[in-house]
Amino acid sequence: MAREIRTVAVVGAGVIGAGWAARCLHRGIDVVVTDVSADAERGLREVVSNAEPALNQLSLAPRKEKGTLSFTTSLAEAVSKADFVQENAPEREDLKRNLLAEISKHAAPDVIIASSSSGLLPTIIQADCTHPERVLIGHPFNPVYLLPLVEVLGGEKTGPQFIEDAMAFYSSIGMKPLKVRKEIEGYISDRLQEALWREALHMVADGVATTDEIDQAVIYGPGLRWAFMGTCLTFHLAGGEQGMRHMLEQFGPALELPWTKLKAPELTDQLIDRMVEGTQQQADGYSIRDLEQLRDNCLVSIMQSLRSFNYASGNVLKEDDERQYEQTSGSTEWADGDDLSRPLDLHGDKVHPEWVDYNNHMTESRYLQVFGDASDALFRYVGVNAEYHANGNSYYTVETHINNILEVAAHEPLRVTTQLLGLDDKRLHFYHRMYNSKDNSLLATAEQMVLHVDMKAGKACPAKPEILNVLGKILDAHKKLPAPERLSRQMMVPPPK
Amino acid sequence: MAREIRTVAVVGAGVIGAGWAARCLHRGIDVVVTDVSADAERGLREVVSNAEPALNQLSLAPRKEKGTLSFTTSLAEAVSKADFVQENAPEREDLKRNLLAEISKHAAPDVIIASSSSGLLPTIIQADCTHPERVLIGHPFNPVYLLPLVEVLGGEKTGPQFIEDAMAFYSSIGMKPLKVRKEIEGYISDRLQEALWREALHMVADGVATTDEIDQAVIYGPGLRWAFMGTCLTFHLAGGEQGMRHMLEQFGPALELPWTKLKAPELTDQLIDRMVEGTQQQADGYSIRDLEQLRDNCLVSIMQSLRSFNYASGNVLKEDDERQYEQTSGSTEWADGDDLSRPLDLHGDKVHPEWVDYNNHMTESRYLQVFGDASDALFRYVGVNAEYHANGNSYYTVETHINNILEVAAHEPLRVTTQLLGLDDKRLHFYHRMYNSKDNSLLATAEQMVLHVDMKAGKACPAKPEILNVLGKILDAHKKLPAPERLSRQMMVPPPK
Structure with missing residues (x-):
């Protein structure tokens, strides 16, 4: 029987820690934040209060009373009170490993200790913990109080029940837990983000493009799709009526071209089958035409949303509309x-x-x-x-x-x-x-x-x-x-x- | 003085060609499509008619009468009538090079010939053309009739005025042209997409994740941001109050970790300065807090849009709301x-x-x-x-x-x-x-x-x-x-x- 979670200890009050605090408080959970720097409290309270308007707008569903926020520089004090610990220290293996060991000394033995690490291996950072079976990764995305994704995975010593309990907790605070089935550096999401990021750094380093041009190349095109359809299903649709298989036939040769500094894997029959079967399953019985219609509806709606902020593709739409109104001379x-x-x-x-x-x-x-x-x-x-x-x-x-x-x-x-x-x-x-x-x-x-x-x-x-x-x-x-x-x-x- | 564009020839009637046709027709431009396969006409007309509802919904601005669509298997006939040619053949260098040469024979000398290539070098594919100065790349994104981005670049023989004229034409049909200043394989957007895609293929090949898990890792997290904020500005915000410089300090070491199969460039002082200065310019005087608020507003609005389709993160939001209503049932x-x-x-x-x-x-x-x-x-x-x-x-x-x-x-x-x-x-x-x-x-x-x-x-x-x-x-x-x-x-x- 999983422990009822009334108080969450947030270790580290940076952007991610403060984001966790905001999400939990809004869900009626008490939060005690600890950071080595007493000065961190100001930034924490700023993030929490800035998150409120967005959280209130996001949903009109009834909510419990907000939780209570407290701050202490004492790790032991914060952690010993908690029903769940979320650690958010800088991304350094030795630092996290020691910190998690320290946390595990003060937390009750059945309290889950989740690390927000973006890519370190749980087996390594849990190594020195007492009761390591409750130590795992819960990797969120900024802003944590709005984005639903959290990647969950354990190390060799993590107990499967703790993984399930952590996922249930994250769901209960409005998140979408994604279980990472294989322990791998960077997990899934950050491997993708990091590939994109490193390619961007290469382009800036080589003088090919500015950061602004790189961002434009995303937000006016592929990024609009990525808001609701990942790269695999998107490419399933790019293949026309025959979907992924046709797409791989058509773009397979491009995998050998230097279109990124990342070398592609060999496009074996097995890989083709996995891609085709995987996207078929995702399509879930819907035809390419059905999915195209859903995609178009989502794109229209997103661009219209962005128009109201006059930002990114919404700005293109707005300016274009204005031109149309000017051009249509009437009679x-x-x-x-x-x-x-x-x-x-x-x-x-x-x-x-x-x-x-x-x-x-x-x-x-x-x-x-x-x-x-x-x-x-x-x-x-x-x-x-x-x-x-x-x-x-x-x-x-x-x-x-x-x-x-x-x-x-x-x-x-x-x-x-x-x-x-x-x-x-x-x-x-x-x-x-x-x-x-x-x-x-x-x-x-x-x-x-x-x-x-x-x-x-x-x-x-x-x-x-x-x-x-x-x-x-x-x-x-x-x-x-x-x-x-x-x-x-x-x-x-x-x-x- | 640029030629007035009343008729566009679309060469190749696949997903991309048909998408160009739909966009141009909706804008009151006549379109003549040519494809070697007469059977292509059915798919073309299907895409064009499926695009209509989305295009009608996207904007209420007044439009000219729709253009007229015609189809011919004769390349010469299609191209000789056109004020602008958009080529959409499969992504093979020899094929495109020959096709563009053939197009250039039949098109009037001042007619722009744009290739929808996703990454081939314009210098190579324009090599055999007559009047190669009007041959260039105009690389769009699927669905072409909705996504605004089009990357524009020329080869060694392309005249700068034709680049400007092509960009002006694309703007006039509601697009966002991005000039790629340096001729490079994959241009900018596809280098980023391709890095992500190859990393995804590696994960599937290595048995780390399914296509569905890979897509989830995007659409519930980073993808929601990419709809309106690229990876550079996003990471500027991830750095907290100090922005990109702090972010590079904190995540710099991770560039040496195997978080993707793509090796990162060395984080030199020069690269750091370029990243910091570039994102500062993008921020355009707005504080991190201002940008966070804009980001949050956009995220809330996008998730609410997706909720109306019960899709992707909109589904998480909907189900979560339903749980809240159930838990507070009676009230x-x-x-x-x-x-x-x-x-x-x-x-x-x-x-x-x-x-x-x-x-x-x-x-x-x-x-x-x-x-x-x-x-x-x-x-x-x-x-x-x-x-x-x-x-x-x-x-x-x-x-x-x-x-x-x-x-x-x-x-x-x-x-x-x-x-x-x-x-x-x-x-x-x-x-x-x-x-x-x-x-x-x-x-x-x-x-x-x-x-x-x-x-x-x-x-x-x-x-x-x-x-x-x-x-x-x-x-x-x-x-x-x-x-x-x-x-x-x-x-x-x-x-x-």
Whole structure:
């Protein structure tokens, strides 16, 4: 039965130690930090308090009360209180080996002692410990309070149950433990990171590229994929419909080219089979096309996230959008001979598969999205286009009344008509009807009021005369149409009879 | 004066060629694709049509009419029409060298011929071309239609103006061109990717890890950072307050350890200075603390994006959240002592970056999404939960009236309160108010009518008595509250005075 973990001792208060403290405290675990330098406490508290906003934003799930943070320069004091020890000393074998031995003297015998080492062998650094069976590696990534990965492995003397218990603990604080099955320097993640890092150092040393160019070569390209798809599955997709096997055929010869200073292993049949079988398993029954769609959705979402910070690829997207808005010079789509004797018929779409819920019904917010697209079509039609927006003016929705009439399923073809109801120099009132464009059944209606605004000033202002002119003509014609049947409906549960 | 690019010839219709076609078409450029295999056309059209949803989602900026796609097995025909040629043949030096020579015979002399090569030297593959000054490398990343990076470099015979023109063209189609200043095999990005890939192959060959474990070691840790911060700036932050210099002091010794099969360069004073100065320049005056905050914001946003796809680190976050909700189960459900003297306060969220438009305002359909989530919170609160749905019953929205009061920006914290207005055995009428949870300003309101349905039969039916009982208690209490000020508002443009 694993010990309940209420107090964690964090040994070493640098970036990694402080990150562990922040994560544990946020999870309601008490943390006692120890460092040889009393001055370390200031930096520790700074990291812990800087981590709070991100941790609070990350998840809205209910949390326990935060844990209590304390600091001591006495290793013995910190460790003897703890239910779990996480050591974060500099990456020197002799130093870690001695420190772990010292920790093991003061920690209760069933207390796990995990080292945050980035690549030292656990067999060596546990060698002088008492009860070495509870000494293991728990290697996290900066910032520890946000990144889920922690590599877990033991040395020759580590007991398998302690590995399992450590992994369970890490999971319980929101992490993704990865068991490293073979004891090897650098473990798995840092072997990859270190290969990349050393190649980068070579390029800087050889004058090939600056650190900035090297970072650009990652963040605008492969790095965007690495956020959710590793190098193996990514290359499975690079192989086209035949996946990894085709990729290895096509890029196998490049393994012999000097494309990095790292010599590749021989591409034996056995290695090919392992790569192909491994990525097949990862694909988990999904076709290449399915995985491509998932990848694209993730990429779009990540780039849109980064756009909101105007950073990295998000900055490229933002600047590109701005150029598009500038370039699209507008003209009114409306023409004098257009038939205005019926509601306008300006917008068609099809229910996208991602718009439906688990019952295959379009979710309510998507109805409004389609109506919003129909409003945009109306605006473009009358001349409120990108150029008009670029001049600082737009129509903003201030009120919307939707009636949902029929359920709508994925892939259903949609058509929206628009009837104008009212207009002054600032206000525009209209009524959308959404139909299935195949059987013409009425699916939903939306009555909307929009307001013409000066976007910079953030307040209403009169629309340009040429816009009002076109809208006026349409309204004059639409006044002859019957009033929509659901106009200004009042919601009410009738009193019981 | 650079040639205006209306038609691009794409030579080779594999994953990369088709990706170029999709990007150019979406940008209003005509594309003629050529491939020796006539069968390639099917795969090409599949990729192009699969790319559409992602491209449409990525940006709402106005676009020109889509370009026209055509296919021919005649290289001469394709290339002679083109204003720009992008070659995407397999990565074999002799093949590319001959193909580029053939292309150069048919392309007009001022037409840029760019090769998508991943690492071959331009000097070699341009050697047999006519007008070799317009032959260069434009190396993209899969999927080409989404990832912005393209590495651009020329060979000994390439004219500098053609490099500039190619970069300008790539920028104009939404890409981020990175000029590779020194001609080197693998360029910059693929040297890094290839180092990582070869290290991965070594680990699989040595039986250290599976492809899945290798990918996990990236996507749950370092890969999340690489989406927006390269290895150099990341390690600048790993050094704590003193940045890169401290990091090199601390991890310098590890460069001599066998943490990858790639031997590191000697850490000379010159190399240290270049790394420190380079990352200082990248930091661009921002303190380590500023950069940490930016990094944390990006990480949170990316993980939240991935949560919506339940993929990679998003899956860890989702499962962890679910555990938190389970552990605190009951606390969000209605209990007899709950304060019903005010509107219920059951739903909080934050404006996700992908919810805002180009002006950084939340789009109108997202308001309804948040209100829908608040309705779900109400339903869970009164017992209409997953178990209730599993029994075939649910509440469906039939009518919604939204008032938009203030603009809402990305990352704004939201809170929604809910006031019950009416109830019978089938109908439920309520009123949501959305606030900025920081300053308590009222952002929007939504009056809604929902109907209790038998989901299989697809028609209204009475709710279960225990649900009606709880709703009735809340309604009794809420009847004492003042009626919402915007209840049953009528939209109307007042007649002119």
